[in-house]
Amino acid sequence: MSNSPMLSARAIALEIEAGRLTPEKALQFGLDNSTAKESKLNVFSHQPKKLTAGKGPLSGIAVGIKDVFDTNDMPTTYGSKIYEGYQPPTDASLVSMLRAAGATISGKTVTTEFAWFTPGKTRNPHNTAFTPGGSSSGSAAGVAAGFFPAAIGTQTGGSIIRPAAFCGVSGFKPSFRLFPTVGLKHFSWSLDTIGFFAASAADIAFVAAACSGRDLEVNLKSRKAPTFGLYKGSIDDQMSADMADALKRVAKIAKGAGAKTVNVRGPKAVEAARAAHAPIQGYEACMALADESTRNRGKLSKKLRDYIRECQQITADDYDNARRTANRGRKACHGLFDDCDVLLLPSAPGTAPRTLKSTGNSIFNQLWTLMGLPCVNVCVGKDANNLPIGLQVIAPFGRDKQALQAAHWLEQAIASQQD
Amino acid sequence: MSNSPMLSARAIALEIEAGRLTPEKALQFGLDNSTAKESKLNVFSHQPKKLTAGKGPLSGIAVGIKDVFDTNDMPTTYGSKIYEGYQPPTDASLVSMLRAAGATISGKTVTTEFAWFTPGKTRNPHNTAFTPGGSSSGSAAGVAAGFFPAAIGTQTGGSIIRPAAFCGVSGFKPSFRLFPTVGLKHFSWSLDTIGFFAASAADIAFVAAACSGRDLEVNLKSRKAPTFGLYKGSIDDQMSADMADALKRVAKIAKGAGAKTVNVRGPKAVEAARAAHAPIQGYEACMALADESTRNRGKLSKKLRDYIRECQQITADDYDNARRTANRGRKACHGLFDDCDVLLLPSAPGTAPRTLKSTGNSIFNQLWTLMGLPCVNVCVGKDANNLPIGLQVIAPFGRDKQALQAAHWLEQAIASQQD
Numbered sequence: 001m002s003n004s005p006m007l008s009a010r011a012i013a014l015e016i017e018a019g020r021l022t023p024e025k026a027l028q029f030g031l032d033n034s035t036a037k038e039s040k041l042n043v044f045s046h047q048p049k050k051l052t053a054g055k056g057p058l059s060g061i062a063v064g065i066k067d068v069f070d071t072n073d074m075p076t077t078y079g080s081k082i083y084e085g086y087q088p089p090t091d092a093s094l095v096s097m098l099r100a101a102g103a104t105i106s107g108k109t110v111t112t113e114f115a116w117f118t119p120g121k122t123r124n125p126h127n128t129a130f131t132p133g134g135s136s137s138g139s140a141a142g143v144a145a146g147f148f149p150a151a152i153g154t155q156t157g158g159s160i161i162r163p164a165a166f167c168g169v170s171g172f173k174p175s176f177r178l179f180p181t182v183g184l185k186h187f188s189w190s191l192d193t194i195g196f197f198a199a200s201a202a203d204i205a206f207v208a209a210a211c212s213g214r215d216l217e218v219n220l221k222s223r224k225a226p227t228f229g230l231y232k233g234s235i236d237d238q239m240s241a242d243m244a245d246a247l248k249r250v251a252k253i254a255k256g257a258g259a260k261t262v263n264v265r266g267p268k269a270v271e272a273a274r275a276a277h278a279p280i281q282g283y284e285a286c287m288a289l290a291d292e293s294t295r296n297r298g299k300l301s302k303k304l305r306d307y308i309r310e311c312q313q314i315t316a317d318d319y320d321n322a323r324r325t326a327n328r329g330r331k332a333c334h335g336l337f338d339d340c341d342v343l344l345l346p347s348a349p350g351t352a353p354r355t356l357k358s359t360g361n362s363i364f365n366q367l368w369t370l371m372g373l374p375c376v377n378v379c380v381g382k383d384a385n386n387l388p389i390g391l392q393v394i395a396p397f398g399r400d401k402q403a404l405q406a407a408h409w410l411e412q413a414i415a416s417q418q419d
Numbered sequence: 420m421s422n423s424p425m426l427s428a429r430a431i432a433l434e435i436e437a438g439r440l441t442p443e444k445a446l447q448f449g450l451d452n453s454t455a456k457e458s459k460l461n462v463f464s465h466q467p468k469k470l471t472a473g474k475g476p477l478s479g480i481a482v483g484i485k486d487v488f489d490t491n492d493m494p495t496t497y498g499s500k501i502y503e504g505y506q507p508p509t510d511a512s513l514v515s516m517l518r519a520a521g522a523t524i525s526g527k528t529v530t531t532e533f534a535w536f537t538p539g540k541t542r543n544p545h546n547t548a549f550t551p552g553g554s555s556s557g558s559a560a561g562v563a564a565g566f567f568p569a570a571i572g573t574q575t576g577g578s579i580i581r582p583a584a585f586c587g588v589s590g591f592k593p594s595f596r597l598f599p600t601v602g603l604k605h606f607s608w609s610l611d612t613i614g615f616f617a618a619s620a621a622d623i624a625f626v627a628a629a630c631s632g633r634d635l636e637v638n639l640k641s642r643k644a645p646t647f648g649l650y651k652g653s654i655d656d657q658m659s660a661d662m663a664d665a666l667k668r669v670a671k672i673a674k675g676a677g678a679k680t681v682n683v684r685g686p687k688a689v690e691a692a693r694a695a696h697a698p699i700q701g702y703e704a705c706m707a708l709a710d711e712s713t714r715n716r717g718k719l720s721k722k723l724r725d726y727i728r729e730c731q732q733i734t735a736d737d738y739d740n741a742r743r744t745a746n747r748g749r750k751a752c753h754g755l756f757d758d759c760d761v762l763l764l765p766s767a768p769g770t771a772p773r774t775l776k777s778t779g780n781s782i783f784n785q786l787w788t789l790m791g792l793p794c795v796n797v798c799v800g801k802d803a804n805n806l807p808i809g810l811q812v813i814a815p816f817g818r819d820k821q822a823l824q825a826a827h828w829l830e831q832a833i834a835s836q837q838d
Contacts (some may be wrong), residue, residue: 072710082508089505096709180706182605189601214735287599290515291491316633320817398739 005146006199010206023053023060030062033146042121043142047107056102057210064142064151067108070183078185079111081299092183101211106148109138118301130352133163134359140167143197150207151197158365160195164377165347165390172196172204176372188284201407218408226406229264229340240350246389257413273329276322277366282311283319342406347377347390374400376407424565425618429625435479442472442479449481452565461540462561466526475521476629483561483570486527489602497604498530500718511602520630525567528557537720549771552582553778559586562616569626570616577784579614583796584766584809591615591623595791607703620826637827645825648683648759659769665808676832681758692748695741696785701730702738761825766796766809793819795826
């Protein structure tokens with residue numbers, strides 16, 4: 001990973017604080033990388049002509065904004081033809097919070113259509129024949145390619161953890177509603193969760209803490225090894241051979257570095273909640289896109305039109321039942337952590353698929369989005385095609401710092417193995 | 420109440436269905452009333468030049484839209500100078516759903532600034548020297564004055580139930596998140612709840628059911644008397660003498676009509692949650708209005724500027740603790756209904772205060788907004804100033820139909836008493 005073009009937000013901030021780097025020069029690093037590679041990778045849906053440094057803990061830190069967040073000074077399309085040329089009057093709350101902390105918005109990053117499954121134009125920086133994942137495609141690819149040290153995205157199914165895994169960056173899907181969704185274009189409000197991308201768990205924690213004032217920063221000195229729960233779920237047969245190997249290999253590395261591992265069998269109520277994701281997302285999407293799917297139906301992708309039409313069959317009873325199933329699952333989640341600090345699972349079925357017509361499968365993410373638990377993707381190696389393999393660390397609800405700390409520990413354990 | 424100018428949505432729909440009324444004529448009823456009285460009452464922030472009838476169960480039903488909901492064809496100001504002349508690209512979800520059911524948007528109704536406490540220009544139709552309540556001022560006043568048979572509003576503290584009580588209309592604050600908030604300008608996303616105004620509980624149920632496809636309609640034939648829980652809370656000393664009398668009088672009427680009443684003492688965890696409303700609202704408001712309060716600070720009212728400044732002292736820990744307190748309260752709410760079907764409480768400390776500089780006090784509403792329980796205001800009489808007195812019927816979470824049915828029962832019991 002040492003020849004990675006990724007920029008470390010924490011390292012940049014420390015250099016600036018020490019007077020060894022100006023915020024302007026820091027912003028230039030990312031600009032140089034995007035000048036060199038944007039035409040190949042298509043990270044941005046909009047890039048401003050000039051970047052100006054702000055003041056505060058994130059001064060000199062460029063942040064890519066997934067184009068489902070409103071920005072008052074840049075076009076915002078939500079990945080949809082309907083909104084071509086639209087510029088909202090107001091920044092999304094998280095965009096304002098980032099600016100207030102001194103961050104510079106480096107541009108709007110490509111999203112799939114309304115953060116759902118119709119791909120945008122972004123390619124995987126590790127191999128441009130492969131998908132970067134979605135829906136936060138540009139945010140993940142841009143961090144991987146060193147266009148900006150940090151980016152924000154959203155996850156409704158697997159739209160943070162999956163692209164983070166496919167692009168080999170750290171991705172953080174926080175506890176549900178830890179960060180405000182005001183100014184976000186919703187697809188499914190019970191699921192849409194705002195999160196971050198950066199070069200490492202410590203970098204993500206630094207940016208998330210700086211813009212929110214929350215105690216999220218990773219303790220870099222701590223050597224305390226977490227106990228990892230190896231989650232045995234009903235969909236484990238869907239992981240690739242590479243992914244199954246990676247899980248075993250990483251568990252061994254973790255043990256070698258002093259961690260304990262235990263097997264965790266999914267409680268029935270948690271496993272039952274898997275089936276609740278689809279009706280909740282579908283029922284809400286029909287309402288969230290009620291205007292677009294009536295007045296501007298012709299400007300939706302056929303894929304999304306068909307999805308909305310199907311989902312209109314979901315009844316209020318189906319939806320209410322699914323919400324109850326999800327609530328029972330959430331309550332049962334406490335039991336997951338009886339014998340471990342965090343869970344360790346695949347971030348996706350495998351590495352990025354060789355296609356630009358799909359962003360991959362979110363089956364390993366949907367349940368955890370619905371359960372609202374904090375998830376962090378850790379890049380644990382690469383496959384034969386040079387594509388990153390990602391595992392996710394999952395902590396109890398509200399224990400976001402614990403998830404980030406454990407992900408940091410795992411990153412260190414893997415890095416020392418590679419030395 | 421028989422000489423009330425209010426329009427019944429249900430009655431209109433039945434007349435249209437029977438062929439005795441055209442949708443166009445039905446729309447004209449409201450237009451005639453607003454032509455006669457708008458200059459005195461200031462219900463609308465925007466009124467379209469022409470109303471066109473739609474097709475569906477709400478054909479011919481005009482609906483007032485509180486001006487915190489986006490409308491693609493009408494200006495949307497959120498009650499703020501910042502948004503003067505702003506016209507959003509998209510209808511809020513509920514606006515789309517109303518249109519899809521055939522309703523006609525009769526205009527945008529006056530809201531306080533961002534649905535908080537700085538009053539708009541609307542006056543109380545029962546006596547123009549008095550506040551109509553807020554923040555859904557225009558929606559409540561407009562139903563009371565017969566400008567439209569139904570309206571939508573939002574409640575974060577007491578912004579549906581209080582103006583409904585002050586204006587003598589039926590007001591329905593549903594279970595939290597029963598209706599979608601997409602396209603609503605948020606003030607505090609954990610509290611902002613969408614609801615309805617109409618002439619009666621049956622009218623509200625009809626409109627809410629028609630636009631959502633939910634089973635909410637009141638059974639008009641049912642004579643089954645509910646058991647009312649008379650809630651004894653820690654703030655009961657704040658109700659006026661008129662209100663205390665009304666509670667006693669209505670309990671007696673209910674008993675006379677065959678209902679049981681029981682005293683319900685608030686569980687500790689529920690009463691403790693009262694203190695959680697302010698930090699949750701304040702902390703979220705700082706984030707929800709992050710852009711407005713930095714880039715457009717000068718265009719906020721002084722009152723709101725001061726509030727935001729104060730609320731910036733609320734820490735993430737304060738907020739997280741308040742959310743935990745609220746969650747404990749929500750769990751304890753089940754116990755409220757051990758011996759009764761619904762609770763009966765004041766909708767406000769008393770009738771509307773004689774002022775246009777305040778919209779009154781939401782102290783009798785905040786807890787129930789935070790608990791997420793469905794509340795329905797029932798007009799139970801008038802005071803010496805000709806101002807309506809309102810009580811609220813409150814049902815368990817998710818039992819919205821039960822709240823509406825009990826409110827309907829109580830309306831009937833009171834009406835037969837007055838006959």
